[in-house]
């Protein structure tokens with residue numbers, strides 16, 4: 001019985017295309033993980049295996065890279081990922097209130113996803129926008145100078 | 160007051176296109192450089208007094224001069240721009256990346272030419288999406304007109320430059336860990352020596368420079384080393400500096416000022432002083448891994464040497480202000496949890512010591528602290544001092560802690576005596 005393939009032809013060709021930037025195939029490991037995640041939102045064990053074969057690396061070697069980086073997800077995430085900056089300037093400017101609000105509003109803790117699959121809540125270190133603290137990112141969007149009222153409205157924009 | 164790095168920034172939120180950059184004198188430095196001997200460029204940069212803006216302040220010309228040159232050197236060499244910017248409280252490179260990408264590209268081409276590198280990477284942190292767009296567009300423009308690619312402007316010099324977007328880890332900013340990340344590996348640091356200048360990316364000679372460092376290079380080429388040295392108020396260190404302030408100041412932001420502007424001027428004049436209802440308690444002068452300074456240090460010029468003399472580091476030059484309404488132990492908790500989380504786990508003092516430190520701070524903050532905990536914290540600051548760990552992450556993590564134990568001792572003791580955080584009602 002042949003297992004169904006997870007990575008599409010399009011993904012595979014994108015991964016192979018990234019080889020051209022590097023003298024070694026294994027150097028495209030991080031690029032490959034990014035490409036897989038772009039299409040699947042996270043990197044499953046099966047996808048990781050197929051990627052390892054393309055990179056001509058062992059599965060463990062690819063997994064050791066995948067699990068090292070904060071932004072490669074080895075567990076499924078919701079439709080939107082909230083990254084709350086928990087670093088020092090945001091702490092001074094009201095991080096505690098922001099995170100308390102999110103916990104209450106979404107009913108989840110860090111690392112968890114809402115039951116309707118809408119949001120995953122993660123912390124992130126300094127987003128480099130300290131003069132607009134407190135800040136967070138939802139997917140690719142940066143939201144600055146947050147207050148709980150403002151955040152309430154912002155969340156409504158993500159379905 | 161001259162502001163070479165930021166004077167042409169547009170106010171509408173878009174970045175300078177190639178044409179706009181050229182209209183402000185852009186790529187004139189590169190033209191000049193291509194007519195020079197590579198070694199003369201390195202000498203010029205050395206004479207300018209430019210020191211690395213990534214935090215350590217290493218003289219840029221000196222670094223470039225350590226690259227093996229000529230026929231016997233190992234090729235291909237690499238020139239890498241460090242745009243990882245993940246130091247807590249630092250947000251200066253973001254501005255340069257988002258507003259004027261060609262300034263970085265031009266600087267990197269000049270750097271690559273000076274060390275005879277034919278490949279260059281810009282290593283960008285994932286969170287900077289706008290910067291990624293700006294750099295991508297600018298690279299394309301630069302290729303189209305022949306500033307990148309084969310035989311640049313007819314000089315015979317070839318350079319391929321590409322953008323690498325990181326997947327997030329503070330360690331990626333440490334230059335040898337960055338090289339591992341570029342090779343597709345875990346971003347753990349490498350043993351030094353050999354230094355990257357001898358054996359760097361894929362084992363070849365490599366320069367890693369910070370974004371702000373690189374941005375200065377085209378201006379040094381165009382206007383000369385003397386001009387650059389005179390921009391600064393400090394002896395032996397050239398240029399302007401992008402200073403920032405965050406926290407409870409009236410006007411948080413970034414300002415390009417002469418290197419050596421005092422802390423007081425930055426905080427009181429540019430950041431507008433403290434917000435109403437808050438008073439000043441201290442600062443981390445250059446990001447999360449620098450020692451606290453207090454009132455008595457406000458007249459210190461913000462340059463590498465002067466800040467070091469008063470017991471801290473200029474670091475990234477982005478100042479984090481602590482006010483009287485914020486608990487210093489809470490602030491330290493935020494910092495030490497960050498460092499513990501970002502430790503790569505390679506060496507024991509850091510892997511074990513940072514979570515330990517973070518937990519002790521949690522306990523003190525939660526009203527469970529003992530006087531003995533302060534001794535344990537002191538012990539860690541010595542155990543993770545420079546030289547005891549494999550890279551600078553752990554010693555950096557100890558800087559705010561050791562200085563807080565010195566300047567805010569009373570606050571630690573009060574937490575312990577009262578068995579609660581005095582800032583929480």
Ligand SMILES: Cc1cc2nc3c(=O)[nH]c(=O)nc-3n(C[C@H](O)[C@H](O)[C@H](O)COP(=O)(O)O)c2cc1C
Nearest residue numbers: 211212213241243244245332333334368369372551
């Ligand atoms: C843990 C750690 C993180 C660092 N992060 C950065 C960074 O994000 N950006 C940067 O330019 N330098 C960073 N550095 C400093 C670099 O290792 C290196 O010194 C710098 O990129 C050299 O550039 P410069 O000479 O132009 O300053 C970091 C160092 C350490 C130890």
Ligand code: SF4
Nearest residue numbers: 503504505506509550
């Ligand atoms: S000091 Fe920390 S981050 Fe640096 S090598 Fe050791 S464990 Fe890794």
